Amino acid sequence: xxxxxxxxxxxxxxxxxxxxxxxxxxxxxxxxxxxxxxxxxxxxxxxxxxxxxxxxxxxxxxxxxxxxxxxxxxxxxxxxxxxxxxxxxxxxxxxxxxxxxxxxxxxxxxxxxxxxx
Amino acid sequence: xxxxxxxxxxxxxxxxxxxxxxxxxxxxxxxxxxxxxxxxxxxxxxxxxxxxxxxxxxxxxxxxxxxxxxxxxxxxxxxxxxxxxxxxxxxxxxxxxxxxxxxxxxxxxxxx
Numbered sequence: 126x127x128x129x130x131x132x133x134x135x136x137x138x139x140x141x142x143x144x145x146x147x148x149x150x151x152x153x154x155x156x157x158x159x160x161x162x163x164x165x166x167x168x169x170x171x172x173x174x175x176x177x178x179x180x181x182x183x184x185x186x187x188x189x190x191x192x193x194x195x196x197x198x199x200x201x202x203x204x205x206x207x208x209x210x211x212x213x214x215x216x217x218x219x220x221x222x223x224x225x226x227x228x229x230x231x232x233x234x235x236x237x238x239x240x241x242x
Numbered sequence: 243x244x245x246x247x248x249x250x251x252x253x254x255x256x257x258x259x260x261x262x263x264x265x266x267x268x269x270x271x272x273x274x275x276x277x278x279x280x281x282x283x284x285x286x287x288x289x290x291x292x293x294x295x296x297x298x299x300x301x302x303x304x305x306x307x308x309x310x311x312x313x314x315x316x317x318x319x320x321x322x323x324x325x326x327x328x329x330x331x332x333x334x335x336x337x338x339x340x341x342x343x344x345x346x347x348x349x350x351x352x353x354x
Contacts, residue, residue, distance in 0.1 A: 162343075171245065172280075172288065172331050172345040185341035188243060221287055225343075227335070228278035228293035235287050 127152040129222050129233035137216075137240050143209040147222030147233060154203045155180040160225050163196065163207045165218040166235075173218075177225065178205055212240045243338040246271065246346035248331075253352040259320040262349045264332030265313060270344055272313035276335035279308055279317045283328045291330075292317060319351070327353045 133145035147161070154161060162177035176186035178196045186194050190209070198205040209216060217240045223229040247265040254260040264271065264279075271277055277295045280288035290299055292308035295315065305320045315334070319326055332346035 164345075171348040172333075174333075174343040174345060177341070177343075187342065188339045227276045228290055228333070229280070229288070230290045230293070230299060232287040232289075 127224065127231050129224065129231060131220060131222050131233045131236040133236060133238070135237055135239060137212055137238060138242050139213055139240055140211055143207070143212050143216060143238055143240070145207045145220055145222075145236065145238070147205050147207075149203045149205075149224075154198065154205065155200050158226060160185075161198065161205045162223050162225050162229065164221045164223055164229065164232075165216075166221070167215075167218040175207065175209075175220075214240050216240050243270075243336055243342060243344050246332055246334060246344055248346040248349045250347070251350045251352065253354055254319075254322045255354045256322055256324065258322050259318060260322060260351065262317045262319075262330055262332075262351070264315040264317070264334075264346045266315075266334055266336075266344070267313055269338050270334040270336035271310065271315050271332075273337060274335045275310070277308070277310060277315040278333045279306075279315075280331045280333065281326075281328050282331065288331060322353055324353050327351055 137143045160177040163175040193210045195208040219235040221235045222233045224231040279292040282288045295310045296308040330349045336344045
């Protein structure tokens with residue numbers, strides 16, 4: 126069955142760029158039926174949609190993060206990636222990748238990213 | 243875009259039914275039938291429980307049901323069980339920006 130796995134540094138310095146990759150296994154990221162998204166959850170807080178990408182490369186971002194977010198896709202590697210620039214302590218969170226159509230139906234296990242010097 | 247509003251906590255005894263509300267606006271919950279609900283146990287990834295207001299994914303117990311009236315969606319858990327104790331989040335597509343999603347504030351369900 127389809128699985129998603131996040132990977133990337135667990136510690137990022139303030140003002141630097143957070144970079145994460147989500148690897149899709151057990152299915153193709155090029156499915157025309159789905160989008161691929163990033164969601165984050167600060168410690169003890171709720172979920173926040175960061176943005177999504179279609180396999181063609183079309184991107185959609187949360188307006189509150191749009192100026193700092195870039196999501197890209199590599200169909201040859203069955204991966205999609207997140208870059209969040211100029212991070213601060215407020216960006217400390219568990220970052221999830223997920224597949225979605227009208228709802229986020231398959232999630233990765235999440236990866237904790239801490240912003241600290 | 244503002245988070246959808248959910249009660250911070252809801253509790254019930256085993257076997258009882260509880261309902262969690264999710265209030266938005268005509269730009270999200272009220273405007274689209276793209277409301278979904280997620281269950282999250284501590285330290286785990288969210289799990290989809292309801293999609294498109296009232297549809298259950300394969301494998302989700304029929305004790306979970308969803309509905310919507312105006313700008314408020316609801317998740318009902320009937321026959322409450324100990325394993326239902328978790329955080330629950332609603333989500334909706336929103337037209338506040340081109341192709342955008344918003345989550346609810348989250349509700350802690352406690353089984354007494």
